[in-house]
Amino acid sequence: MPETDAGAGKWDGSGDSKADRIGSALMACLRDWLKKGLQPGLHLVATPIGNLGDISPRALAAIATADRVYCEDTRTSRQLFTRFAIDRPLKAYHEHSTEAVRDEIVEAVVRGEAVALVSEAGMPAISDPGFKLARAVIAAGSDVFVIPGPTAVTAALTVSGLPTDSFFFAGFLPQKGAGRRTRIEALTGIPATLVIYESPHRLKAALQDLADGFGNRDAAVVREQTKKFEEVCRGTLTELAAWSRDVSPRGEIAIVIGPAPESSAGAVDDAT
Numbered sequence: 001m002p003e004t005d006a007g008a009g010k011w012d013g014s015g016d017s018k019a020d021r022i023g024s025a026l027m028a029c030l031r032d033w034l035k036k037g038l039q040p041g042l043h044l045v046a047t048p049i050g051n052l053g054d055i056s057p058r059a060l061a062a063i064a065t066a067d068r069v070y071c072e073d074t075r076t077s078r079q080l081f082t083r084f085a086i087d088r089p090l091k092a093y094h095e096h097s098t099e100a101v102r103d104e105i106v107e108a109v110v111r112g113e114a115v116a117l118v119s120e121a122g123m124p125a126i127s128d129p130g131f132k133l134a135r136a137v138i139a140a141g142s143d144v145f146v147i148p149g150p151t152a153v154t155a156a157l158t159v160s161g162l163p164t165d166s167f168f169f170a171g172f173l174p175q176k177g178a179g180r181r182t183r184i185e186a187l188t189g190i191p192a193t194l195v196i197y198e199s200p201h202r203l204k205a206a207l208q209d210l211a212d213g214f215g216n217r218d219a220a221v222v223r224e225q226t227k228k229f230e231e232v233c234r235g236t237l238t239e240l241a242a243w244s245r246d247v248s249p250r251g252e253i254a255i256v257i258g259p260a261p262e263s264s265a266g267a268v269d270d271a272t
Contacts, residue, residue, distance in 0.1 A: 026057060033061030038114035039145065042105070042137045044124040045116050046149030049252070050226035052083050054150045060084055062147050066116035068108055072128065073120045093117065095129045102133055109142045121252070123151040127171045127197060152225055153195050156254035159232055160220035163259060166192040173198065173206055180206065184213035194257040203253060204244040210257065211237035218258040224251040 045062050048054040063069050064086050070093040071077035077090055093101055109115050117124045117133065124130035134144045153169050168190050174180045187194060198206050203221070210219070216236045221244075223231045229251070233243060237257065 030057040030061060033058050034065060036061070037065045038062060038116070039143065040109065040112040040114055041143035041145055042109050042134060043114060043116045043145045043147060044130060044134065045118050045147045046123045046151065047077070047080060047118045047121060048226065049121045049150045049152050049155065050224065050230070052080060054226060055080070055084070056147070056149055059147050059149055060086070063088065063116050063118065065114070067113040068105070068115045069118070070105060070115065071118045071120070072124075076120045077118055093129070093133065097129070102136055105133060106136050106140050106142075109137050110140050121150075121152070123149065126151055126153060126169075150226070152197070152252065152254055155225050156220075156222040156256050157193065157195055159222060159225075160193075160256035161234060162193050162218060162220065162256055164193065166259075168192045168194050170194055170196045172196070173202075173209075175202065177205065177209070181209050181213065184209055188214055188260075191259055193259055196255045196257070198253045198255055200249045200251065200253060203249060204241075206255070207237065207241040207244045210255070211241040214257060214260075217260060220256045221249075222254045222256065223249055225254070227251065 043062055043066065045059050046056075047059065063081070066088075068091065069077075069088050070091050072092070072094045074090045074092055080086075081088065081090070091101075093105065105115055105117075117130055119126075119128045119130060122128075125134055137144050157164055157167055168187075170183075170187055173196060174183050196206075196210075207221075214237055216238050219235065219237045219240055221231075221233045221240055223229075223233075231249075233240060235243065
């Protein structure tokens with residue numbers, strides 16, 4: 001959590017610091033959600049993508065009061081639980097989980113339990129197997145709820161400085177060069193800003209293929225969002241491809257690509 005400036009001003013007539021007043025309000029909000037508890041069903045709970053201060057009181061209450069909590073990576077989620085003194089058993093549900101694990105969760109929901117699902121970071125079901133579980137719960141006739149919060153898609157989009165009125169999330173590109181280039185070719189006709197996830201060791205090759213496929217569009221590489229070494233590199237795809245040859249980035253990466261410039265041939269003048 002960010003440190004509070006000791007020299008911050010006081011609330012008029014209260015004698016309490018702003019930090020104390022805000023802290024009390026947050027605690028009251030958290031207590032309300034803890035008392036309310038969760039309805040039976042599957043609850044998709046967003047967790048921070050980096051800075052733990054981004055967790056919401058409602059999300060904390062959900063994972064603290066759920067009958068069961070499933071997560072993508074127990075080691076990562078345990079850090080969050082430890083930071084906020086939540087002592088709950090955790091079970092894994094990820095892309096390699098068997099159908100038996102999914103059936104176990106669905107059966108628990110059908111029995112009337114409140115099950116919370118969290119991903120390693122961000123919003124479950126976004127580039128995450130949580131959508132399969134949500135679909136299975138819906139098919140079983142039970143409820144799915146969302147407790148929204150941080151997600152790398154919109155965080156990268158908004159900080160990129162590129163148009164946000166229409167965007168397309170493409171997830172991860174294929175790992176192999178030929179498959180990646182075929183996917184890029186299919187994406188070139190989408191008239192929107194694109195958001196793509198990429199791993200550090202494939203960034204150089206991906207940016208070069210994107211520059212070859214999309215041309216010199218404006219873009220941004222967003223790395224380690226909300227974390228200590230957060231970085232945003234902006235430029236054209238050609239410039240970013242050249243930049244990537246001299247760096248060795250780490251961490252989570254999102255590539256944001258602006259839409260193609262409108263063709264002058266397709267423009268309509270006032271007279272027409």
